[in-house]
Amino acid sequence: MRHLICLFLFAWAGAMAQQTDTTLVPKIKDEGLNRSQVMHILHMLTDVHGPRLTNSPGFKKAAEYAKQTFEKWGLENVHYDYWGEEFGRGWQLKKFSLSAVAPVYFPVIAYPKAWSPGVKGTVAAEAVYLDLKSESDLEKYRGKLKGKIVLFSLPTPVKPGFEPDARRLDEKDLLELANSGPTESFTGRRFVAPAEPQRLAWLKWELCMKEGAAAILEASPSFRLEDGTVMVAAATVPYPPETPFADRLPSRSAQAPKTLPQVVVAAEHYNRMVRQIQDGLTVRLELTLETEFFPAEQGFNVIAEIPGTDLKDEIVMIGAHLDSWHSGTGTTDNGCGSAVMMEAMRLLKSLGRQPRRTIRIALWGGEEQGLLGSRSYVKRVLGERLDKTFPYDSIRLTPAGEKFSVYFNMDNGSGKYRGVYLQGNENARPVFREWLKAL
Template sequence: MIRKITLLIALLLANSLFLLAQEQDPVVQAIIKEANENSQLEALGHELMDGIGPRLVGTPQMKKAHDWAVAKYAGWGITARNEQWGEWKGWERGISHIDMVSPRVQSLRGTQLAWSPATPKKGITAELVVLPMVKDSMEFVRWLPNVKGKLVMVSMMQPTGRPDYNWEEFATEKSFARMKEEREEQTKAWNENMRNMGHNTRSLPGTLEEAGAAGIVASYWSQGFGVNKIFGAYTKTIPTLDLELEDYGMLYRLVESGQKPQLHIVAESKDLGAMPTFNTIAEIKGSEKPDEYVILSAHFDSWDGGTGATDNGTGTLVMMEAMRILKKAYPNPKRTILVGHWGSEEQGLNGSRAFVEDHPEIVDGVQALFNQDNGTGRVVSISGGGFLDAYDYLGKWLNPVPQEITDEIETSFPGTPARGGSDYASFQAAGAPAFSLSSLNWSYWNYTWHTNRDTYDKIIFDDVRNNAILTAILAYMASEHPEKTSRTKAVLPISNRTGEQLEWPTPRSPERKGGLD
């Protein structure tokens, strides 16, 4: 009994000593103090999201953001540069104005899609038509002459503009079930009709353009109140627009009831030809092992329906703030701390893939990479990424992080490597220990991911501040770690889809001339 009590006392003493050491680590305490008492997150977010705005690859705003970041780092005494890795189709958004002019007058809510051709200066006025229900592609070909001079509606009219959670809260079970069944049948019929036409959402706009359509009108509802996904156009000479669900549904019903609605559209934009594309790289040089790297990672580009606030403005803010804090609290790191603000992640991880391909010596020297991408929420999940020994070092690095932050985080080891999704996958494919700091949802997928509502007001700064503290402490601990991290790969599990053992992903080359024919 005495022996058990002695052992318990020893364990409690060891734990108390560890907690005391944690509390007394001056760098950790300086990181927490700076983050909480001198946060720059709100100011950075305002400058980036409100001032510069969305950061579509190939636009002047993307280049402006790169230059802004370099200047910010310079102001903090951190060396930074813009590193060109390719070219992209250059384009600049102008004014979009969409009005129904018949059978009555109403201004509509919508915008042109990225890389959409412009209308003539005075705009276009044309009647709307909807796609026919056809038995096969020949019937569709026979119908095609009907689109000449018309605006073609290419999206299914949604049966409801209320998200499912709203139905679930207020509808009767019978009513909710009937709506879902009718929507499922309608969606199935729509998809079958697309197959009968011999097209998909990518190929159809070009065919309609060749047949003489005046423009393409779509509506990509994101299953939330007032929210649509905004991506890119597939036309070369005629405008492509996205209308919010409410206006799109009204127009669709007017067409179907034979009232021949007409729109007047002004969609201004500029084709800028080939534009250089960049990654912004900043670093605090290591004092003992400068050729080993702790990398902070976030993509800089966005789609441009909103201002790219949670995808990935918040990840960008986390990494910039962490670097600012580290420069102040830990100015002479053991290893080089490098941050990568990657370009053209949205089109296939192109910036990070280019960096991995162009800098094998840095990839070989990676101690750890921490990536944050999926929204404004506090980090709630970290996976070992398929690295067998990740628990040994990540567990130690998480220990000094305040408990109010780590209590929210679930870890899984060894995990599996990513095959896409965000930029850490580019490094994992090359065998570098790279980890995703995965965030709480905050209705990300429906309301802000690639939508017209991804704006500054959706940022939860308390969560972003915690993420900056977490990232800075992880970077500090990884830099100070006595050994270089193990890259031993775990034996991957059997795929549920194929029944075969998963293989480690291999590096892929980036697209270095995007959208350029």
């Protein structure tokens, strides 16, 4: 994987500063291109230990694999970096299946949400579509949901896709990207999912909970719905709309109020069930859902180093998040990034040369729940933002933060490195442009 060389050069250039030693380049190429281990590392993180939901057994096994691998390579200061604050419970899926058995049989493409409770044995139940336009519609369903499997969301419109799965950026595209200004995500604009009015959503949840529905099914949302992708995140813990967000506990919290078993269904299959019900047919489902919870504990990152010499306190850091969601093997997001960063450390170590600056790797936990591992690390080790909005001009650094050199993060999916995102840091633009000339 040629793009590794690029990353490696960045880290090495950072660690050596003005005195880039070009005699090392052939060695880097030889090791990276002829004895690469990156695909084996990726295989271990995904095929063997995936998925890696934070604090799940898969995450812990992957972290232990990474730690042992760093030790085997002779990296130093290899350790788990505990956040000092609780993450919540671990969770894993033990067994799952969902089938429609009437009016016709079909196996349903569906995935349970993370931290969803399970059901006892196999539940055979009628599906009820909660077809609510307003609060007054609630009455139609009162007394009718006990033991039922509830189709909770609206159907998701499925449109044909006319865009190719992937498109290679040409030189013009890349130059346009290189010359563009800060993107919307760095200027405070965020995507807000079009939600049903909060109050109605709460009343629907309240009704299902009070009545004792067996499970909640939702259609995979249209946001990012591409070619059958099913988008699955964490189980919802319903709260009345007046509850401040700061007071709401996520489903991973040991103190979270009870919630119902929750499953996301591929839009096409969900829509089919809704159409059958709207046609007056009785849809019967069979659901098996066995999940396992583990005691709440703090989260952690995995750290390792190649120590520097005279400038060892000027840390050059690389990293990626090790955690994933639970319905795939966490390859693109972000097994690839973790494997590339691990291989970069192996290549650097294989040179047998000590850099002037310390090169440190971090594999973060809790990224998918809001960058928890890296935020915790920055706060404990490097410093704090004093103003909370872009462009974050006011930062209080720790003594370690004052000396910190640079951090390279990889979480942009798979494929070759064709550039480096500035992540809102304008000062890096001329530096990266200069580096990329050689590539």
